[in-house]
Amino acid sequence: MTINKKNRTSKQVKFVVSALALMVACCFPTVSFSQNSSGTPYSMYGLGMLKDNYGPYAAMGGVSSAMRDGNNINFLNPASYTALDSNRFYLQFGIDGEYVQISTHTENMSYKVAQNSALCMALRFHRYVYGSFGFNQRANIGYDLYYYRVISGTGNEYYNQHISGAGGINDCYVGLATKFGNLSIGANASILFGNIEKGLTLTPSFPTSSSLDNSYNISSQTRTSITDFLIDMGAQYSFRPTAFSNLTVGATLNLPTHFNAEKNYLAYKINSSTSVQEVLNNETPQKGYIAYPFGFKTGVAYNYKDRWTVVGDYSFLQMSKYEEFKKSQDFDDYHKGAFGLSYLPARNGRFWWQHNSYNFGLYAVSSQLKLKDVSINTYGITAGVQIPVRIAYRELLLGIAFDYGIRGTQENGLIREQYGKIRLNVAFKETWFAKRKIY
Amino acid sequence: MHKKGGFIIFLLLVGIACNNDVTSIGQNLIDDQSNVEVIEYRINNTSTVRIDSFVTSETTTSTGTTTTTTMAAGRITDPISGTITATPFIVFEPANVPTIQDYYIYDSITLHISPAQKTWGDSLKLQKFYLHWLKELPKIDDYDYTIYNTYITPHEATPFDSIVFLPTQENFQHFYFNLNKNLGNTVYQMLKVKDENITNTINFLKWFKGIAFIPAPDNNCLMNWSSTSTDFAIQVHYHHDSQYYTYNINKASSYYYFNYVNIKHEPVMPYLSIIKQQDGLPFQTAKQVISQGLNGYLLKIQLPIHPAGEKYRTIIKAEIRLNAQYATATNNFHDLSTIAVYSSDEYNRILGSIAYNSSYSLSGRLVKDTYYPENDHYLINITDYYSNLMNNPNAGDINHLLVGIQSTLLSTSFDKMVIDELPLLRVYYAKYE
Numbered sequence: 001m002t003i004n005k006k007n008r009t010s011k012q013v014k015f016v017v018s019a020l021a022l023m024v025a026c027c028f029p030t031v032s033f034s035q036n037s038s039g040t041p042y043s044m045y046g047l048g049m050l051k052d053n054y055g056p057y058a059a060m061g062g063v064s065s066a067m068r069d070g071n072n073i074n075f076l077n078p079a080s081y082t083a084l085d086s087n088r089f090y091l092q093f094g095i096d097g098e099y100v101q102i103s104t105h106t107e108n109m110s111y112k113v114a115q116n117s118a119l120c121m122a123l124r125f126h127r128y129v130y131g132s133f134g135f136n137q138r139a140n141i142g143y144d145l146y147y148y149r150v151i152s153g154t155g156n157e158y159y160n161q162h163i164s165g166a167g168g169i170n171d172c173y174v175g176l177a178t179k180f181g182n183l184s185i186g187a188n189a190s191i192l193f194g195n196i197e198k199g200l201t202l203t204p205s206f207p208t209s210s211s212l213d214n215s216y217n218i219s220s221q222t223r224t225s226i227t228d229f230l231i232d233m234g235a236q237y238s239f240r241p242t243a244f245s246n247l248t249v250g251a252t253l254n255l256p257t258h259f260n261a262e263k264n265y266l267a268y269k270i271n272s273s274t275s276v277q278e279v280l281n282n283e284t285p286q287k288g289y290i291a292y293p294f295g296f297k298t299g300v301a302y303n304y305k306d307r308w309t310v311v312g313d314y315s316f317l318q319m320s321k322y323e324e325f326k327k328s329q330d331f332d333d334y335h336k337g338a339f340g341l342s343y344l345p346a347r348n349g350r351f352w353w354q355h356n357s358y359n360f361g362l363y364a365v366s367s368q369l370k371l372k373d374v375s376i377n378t379y380g381i382t383a384g385v386q387i388p389v390r391i392a393y394r395e396l397l398l399g400i401a402f403d404y405g406i407r408g409t410q411e412n413g414l415i416r417e418q419y420g421k422i423r424l425n426v427a428f429k430e431t432w433f434a435k436r437k438i439y
Numbered sequence: 440m441h442k443k444g445g446f447i448i449f450l451l452l453v454g455i456a457c458n459n460d461v462t463s464i465g466q467n468l469i470d471d472q473s474n475v476e477v478i479e480y481r482i483n484n485t486s487t488v489r490i491d492s493f494v495t496s497e498t499t500t501s502t503g504t505t506t507t508t509t510m511a512a513g514r515i516t517d518p519i520s521g522t523i524t525a526t527p528f529i530v531f532e533p534a535n536v537p538t539i540q541d542y543y544i545y546d547s548i549t550l551h552i553s554p555a556q557k558t559w560g561d562s563l564k565l566q567k568f569y570l571h572w573l574k575e576l577p578k579i580d581d582y583d584y585t586i587y588n589t590y591i592t593p594h595e596a597t598p599f600d601s602i603v604f605l606p607t608q609e610n611f612q613h614f615y616f617n618l619n620k621n622l623g624n625t626v627y628q629m630l631k632v633k634d635e636n637i638t639n640t641i642n643f644l645k646w647f648k649g650i651a652f653i654p655a656p657d658n659n660c661l662m663n664w665s666s667t668s669t670d671f672a673i674q675v676h677y678h679h680d681s682q683y684y685t686y687n688i689n690k691a692s693s694y695y696y697f698n699y700v701n702i703k704h705e706p707v708m709p710y711l712s713i714i715k716q717q718d719g720l721p722f723q724t725a726k727q728v729i730s731q732g733l734n735g736y737l738l739k740i741q742l743p744i745h746p747a748g749e750k751y752r753t754i755i756k757a758e759i760r761l762n763a764q765y766a767t768a769t770n771n772f773h774d775l776s777t778i779a780v781y782s783s784d785e786y787n788r789i790l791g792s793i794a795y796n797s798s799y800s801l802s803g804r805l806v807k808d809t810y811y812p813e814n815d816h817y818l819i820n821i822t823d824y825y826s827n828l829m830n831n832p833n834a835g836d837i838n839h840l841l842v843g844i845q846s847t848l849l850s851t852s853f854d855k856m857v858i859d860e861l862p863l864l865r866v867y868y869a870k871y872e
Contacts, residue, residue, distance in 0.1 A: 041465025102464050109464055147466030151867065152476035159475045159869075202474060202869055204755060213820050215756035218871045267871055269753060280753055280871075371468055413467035 039111035048141030059384025059401035060340025061361025065299030066250035078186030079234040081130035081177035140168030220267035253296035258289035291323035319368035331368035338363040380405030399425035484741035486719035496586035496699035530649035532691040548623025553670035567655035569598035730843025731855035737843040751872035757825035764857035
């Protein structure tokens with residue numbers, strides 16, 4: 001028995017080391033190279049695209065406030081950790097793939113993106129304390145625009161402008177939760193860090209019929225580095241209004257926070273004939289803060305006979321108070337409403353398909369962006385399935401979610417994006433803390 | 440097995456990741472405001488000035504080659520700028536005196552010239568030049584061995600000979616004119632006896648001195664004559680039986696600095712008012728400004744001072760546009776194809792060229808419109824110059840420019856540029872933050 005215990009411990013160590021290595025591998029491209037994991041031009045504002053629909057319940061419209069179960073790590077509401085199995089170690093990671101078709105009233109194109117979206121672990125630390133730690137992404141920027149404009153004061157001279165952006169905000173968190181009867185409370189402490197790099201190249205398009213016709217192109221880069229902490233607090237209250245039903249009310253909130261930030265700016269001009277560069281601005285790093293606003297989520301989940309689950313969620317982020325280096329960005333507040341439906345035929349049914357939960361959802365987002373007097377909204381429909389897989393010494397829950405949505409509009413010359421996303425969520429439940437029984 | 444499967448799925452998804460192409464979609468999200476603007480300033484302080492004296496004698500480079508290959512000769516009246524009379528003063532230099540036997544027979548003495556390919560004015564009328572002996576060698580500046588356009592070497596009042604020819608392009612190869620027979624006999628005898636006045640160059644210069652080629656008062660054509668020594672010679676011809684010989688006394692090459700051109704300018708209104716080099720005729724008075732060779736007219740421009748000013752705004756291009764007067768059928772003077780730009784001061788002096796880069800000096804070029812010749816204009820790109828000027832706290836003192844014919848052509852070319860609109864300074868500013 002001693003040998004078996006040693007073998008088991010060795011396997012656990014190997015598993016944790018592999019998980020940590022996988023976490024680093026997933027983090028590395030996004031963190032080190034500020035890889036743009038988004039191609040939407042709408043990400044050029046503020047911190048970029050906020051995550052509209054993510055987490056383990058992406059197939060249900062991304063609901064999270066009132067969701068709690070023993071199979072998924074719902075890192076979006078830390079109070080849900082108390083629903084996890086006290087004898088299990090959880091490892092969960094998600095991968096998103098996205099195909100987006102962008103169009104205006106005159107042209108269209110597409111792009112593809114794939115990224116690791118979250119990696120987290122959870123376990124019970126103490127009799128009454130559950131915890132989770134992991135990594136995910138709060139926001140990302142990725143755009144690359146090339147266009148021309150008429151030179152003001154002329155009718156037939158143009159200049160080309162190329163703007164690009166890459167980077168995002170990463171979230172490395174540690175969360176704890178405890179339970180007082182039907183009430184669970186928890187908090188995630190996150191280290192938010194990331195770089196946002198924005199570039200601009202301005203190239204006049206002057207006709208040159210002589211090598212003595214020189215002009216200058218302009219190139220500039222802005223790099224904003226953010227590192228700070230954020231606390232997300234959560235609470236859930238779950239009770240049984242009837243013998244066959246369960247009702248959960250949940251909420252999370254974060255207080256307004258100033259993220260320490262440092263901005264570096266470099267601009268130079270390049271002679272179009274000789275390519276000689278001359279520095280225009282090489283400013284000393286500007287230290288300041290990003291004013292991250294107040295936000296909260298609330299939701300209700302109703303479960304009937306462990307088969308049907310109906311969920312409603314509302315999210316709010318006071319983006320009108322968002323500031324960068326004391327400068328308001330004139331954003332609107334962010335609102336999201338989501339509805340989710342889940343059906344589990346029979347948890348212990350005879351057939352494999354009866355064990356799966358089939359999910360469906362809808363969501364609508366009124367984002368912080370208002371361009372040319374038009375609000376940029378997102379509407380999405382989701383569907384998916386969670387498939388439990390029982391294997392030796394562990395359980396695996398494989399979640400597949402499909403998300404189809406429309407963001408923006410072609411009105412007023414803006415762009416509309418039609419996207420299709422697929423998310424794979426894999427959750428392992430390890431039996432590390434289960435005591436062996438001797439018969 | 441399941442872990443491996445999950446990892447493979449992860450790799451597959453990452454493998455198709457991040458296909459983000461550069462796109463032009465989304466430009467309408469960007470503010471319509473243009474980040475580049477051009478601001479035009481009329482250069483009100485524009486005038487015509489006259490360089491009243493300039494070097495017309497031959498000079499050489501550091502390697503010893505002569506800088507001028509042509510010289511102006513003739514007389515012409517331009518209805519805009521007035522009358523120019525260009526008189527070459529030439530000295531000759533014998534070399535390698537031959538041995539002439541007693542039985543050789545003298546034939547003739549001729550003047551050989553090779554007028555260059557360029558003319559201004561009426562080339563279909565006979566042009567006459569009177570040849571006058573110089574009374575003395577031309578006086579040169581002891582410091583730099585130069586002679587200016589205004590200097591006249593004393594010469595005999597009565598010409599000893601004259602030459603007449605039609606300066607058409609077909610005739611502009613080599614001309615041979617018979618000169619005075621007495622002169623020829625004298626020189627021939629000196630050659631036969633190897634007189635020291637012909638075997639010794641200095642003595643020859645002192646004895647022969649030189650010839651002034653004075654255009655007749657009714658000439659109406661200005662020419663460029665080749666100033667290469669072998670294209671300008673007095674030739675003595677003699678023979679024995681059927682053998683014919685020619686001895687060339689070429690234009691001086693060792694004493695090149697004695698050769699120069701006197702240029703006399705008789706202006707007409709309104710340019711009569713320009714008396715000294717410090718005087719300028721404002722555009723607002725004459726309604727035009729001109730630059731032309733031989734009479735020394737150049738444009739004087741004082742650039743307006745408009746700094747780039749605010750932060751994150753810089754000059755990306757600056758140019759001066761000069762609208763050229765459309766050359767009509769009656770105006771057959773050549774347009775300048777390139778124009779020079781010099782720094783100047785309040786006294787209208789040429790202070791020097793303005794470096795464009797390590798290889799070129801600042802200059803302008805004629806931009807011709809094939810379909811609308813009235814749109815012909817000169818463009819001078821002054822991007823770097825103007826940017827540096829605007830960053831100079833003393834910009835108001837150093838913003839003087841002289842624009843027009845290159846100084847090296849001032850003594851040989853009658854090309855001109857007539858500008859009948861105030862010059863325009865166009866500055867392109869870019870905001871980049």
